[in-house]
Amino acid sequence: MSRTARLVGATMVPALALPLGASIATARQGAVPAPPTNSNLPSGLDVASPYLPQTVCDPDAKPGVTAFARLMANHYSEYSYGISRACNYGLTEHSEGRALDWMLNAYDSHEREVADSVLAWLMAPDSQGRPAAMARRFGIMYIIWNRKIWSTYNMSAGWRPYSGVSPHTDHIHFSFSWDGAMQRTSWWTGKPWTSVTRTPGGTPGNVVDSSSYPTLRQGASGSDVALAQKVIGVSADGEFGPATFTALKTWQRKNDVKVTGVLDKATWNKMVLLGKIPARGDIDGGLARYFDTSIKKGSTGSAVKALQRTLGITADGQFGSGTEAAVKAFQKKKSLIVDGIVTNNVWRALAGIDYKKNGGGGSTTTPDKPAAPAIKTTTEYQNLKSTVLRTGSRGAAVKTLQRALGGVAVDGAFGSGTEKALRSFQWHNGLPTTGTTTAKTWEALENQKYPFLRYRKTVLRKGSTGYAVKILQRYLGLKDDGVYGTSTADAVRALQGRHGLSRTGYVGGLTWQALEREVRARRG
Incomplete structure (x- = not known):
């Protein structure tokens, strides 16, 4: 204003x-x-x-x-x-x-x-x-x-x-x-702020993790709806309509989730545990983030607490004799090796997804690690680049445009507010300020949302050099010298851990996508 x-x-x-x-x-x-x-x-x-x-x-x-x-x-x-x-x-x-x-x-x-x-x-x-x-x-x-x-x-x-x-x-x-x-x-x-900062300077407070997956019902819209739609196999238009409702119930039934037709915590949790979407906030059962962490008697910390909560015992974060006994009882019940050690396979059994049995009950054919989500090389803008929208246009393409521009109602009606926001976007990106979508406008919108799309097939590892490394370092908040060294590998492992990926320190399509999600979250 x-x-x-x-x-x-x-x-x-x-x-x-x-x-x-x-x-x-x-x-x-x-x-x-x-x-x-x-x-x-x-x-x-x-x-x-x-x-x-x-x-x-x-x-x-x-x-x-x-x-x-x-x-x-x-x-x-x-x-x-x-x-x-x-x-x-x-x-x-x-x-x-x-x-x-x-x-x-x-x-x-x-x-x-x-x-x-x-x-x-x-x-x-x-x-x-x-x-x-x-x-x-x-x-x-x-x-x-x-x-x-x-x-x-x-x-x-x-x-x-x-x-x-x-x-x-x-x-x-x-x-x-x-x-x-x-x-x-x-x-x-938790502390009153009693002074006034009149400039952008000063140290920002810690950003609270308020990005847990929300409970969404028919009538909702937005990027989280689109994310779920990709998992359940319907058009990812971001609109939670009757087709999404029906497909969601079918998906819940097939995946042993209570059939509600609602994107609730149990449904999001199952999608994370199956490796279909990244962990976020408290949505991963407290377990998926620990799939690559082995713990045993003597271990301490958050992984132990998550284990103890799942086993229904006191969650003090100390892996003692009582915790070991509870783990062994669980392993025996699930036909696992009874050794009291919690490995990837045990975490999967605790999470209620496919795991490899070890005697007594046969064996599943599912590998120990969760199925990796697909690496996306196309976006929702792919089929819109020849679509011309202007004042008076209506429909799903207009909603996609409005969501991308931000600051306007996502109502599918191209009015004066949408035109003004589009002209501003075009001006800011060095495009002709026509107020009408062009192929270059759609490409700029795509680049804004998916800044690393072009790198998703680029693999980086320790020893890599070049411009792609500089881009990676820049968005990880590192000095962008273009040399993939130890500090870059450590930052990549931390990124992978935040998104439930294996902490390999190698950058492939899934890691580029994870970095992209963080960049979008920073932009709000």
């Missing part, structure tokens, strides 16, 4: 202090989930931010904004949002990666209830009577929604009329302070 538009709303229309209940309706009981909770909040409260306008061009999504967006999207099952925006829109915090547009429609009764419930929660006083406590704990600087604006730098005015170019009836706009954007505030750290 530009400062000019904001000032028009604040000065040309008289400021009006409204009671919260008059401007934001209370959500109906049971209509939307209760707000998120956090047991780690301190008694101290974060400072209310002054107005901090855009001062630099740095559109990469900032960690606090991304974490807040994911928290809201996953908690309320409303997944359409945008953060980053090119630096040719005038003054806007989107161009610093510290503003969020959450696409909720004020004229849709359910989405209106979600929006009003969230805003009531953010604006409410805490137990000590301090106003807008939750907004301050996230470092939110101002909010625009449904023709009204609220800000921490003018809290006494409450919600006041807003008359900018966009009425903000199709999305809520959140702008964050630099401290909120960099995740320094108390919701994330």
Whole structure:
């Protein structure tokens, strides 16, 4: 949102202090989930931010904004949002990666209830009577929604009329302070932030792993739906419709998952354990990440805790005699070698997927390691490069375009907002700003989402040199000297471990894809 538009709303229309209940309706009981909770909040409260306008061009999504967006999207099952925006829109915090547009429609009764419930929660006083406590704990600087604006730098005015170019009836706009954007505030750290950082400088807080696979039902859309669609064998258009619902139930039945027709935790977990999708957050049963880790009596740490939780014994992280006895009992039950040592094969048995038996019960033909996911060399843009979209176009291709552009409603209707976002993207990428898709536009969108597509068949290992090594190092945060040495191999192993891949230190198609996922996550 530009400062000019904001000032028009604040000065040309008289400021009006409204009671919260008059401007934001209370959500109906049971209509939307209760707000998120956090047991780690301190008694101290974060400072209310002054107005901090855009001062630099740095559109990469900032960690606090991304974490807040994911928290809201996953908690309320409303997944359409945008953060980053090119630096040719005038003054806007989107161009610093510290503003969020959450696409909720004020004229849709359910989405209106979600929006009003969230805003009531953010604006409410805490137990000590301090106003807008939750907004301050996230470092939110101002909010625009449904023709009204609220800000921490003018809290006494409450919600006041807003008359900018966009009425903000199709999305809520959140702008964050630099401290909120960099995740320094108390919701994330458990400590109140009492100073004001007026520039991008400073050390960002730790990014919370809020990227667990969400529970998705018919009617949902987005990249996680598309990911599941590839596994269950339907067109990966990102739309959870009747065909996806039917195919999902069939897949669940064939893979011994409770048949719900819902992408729930058990379903995601099974997909991870079968090697079809990468581990994420707590979705891997706590086990898949340890498939390449052998543990035995005397071992300690998170792998031991995961083992103990699965066996239903005290999870103290110490592999002692009791744990060994439980492992041996499990091995005997599953016709494994009874030696008390947890290897890849034992982890697979614990996870409930195919494993190799050792006497007494025959043997499966499945190898010890999970089936590797296919290396993709094509994308959803492959068949769209000759598709011309312009104002008035409709359909699935428009939705693909809108998701790629970000910051616009993914409704399949090519309107003025989509055209504006497309022109901005074209300008930012040195393309003719026609507002109409061309083959080069689709290629640029593809390169943005899949920056390593061209390298997926390039194998790198210790001793490799050249430009591909430089690219790898650059995105791993290393010095890009183009020489694949020990530090590069160590960083690659760490990347592979985060994504449930064998920690070989070699880079092939699956490792390039894993790095690509991390790059997209950083961009929000």
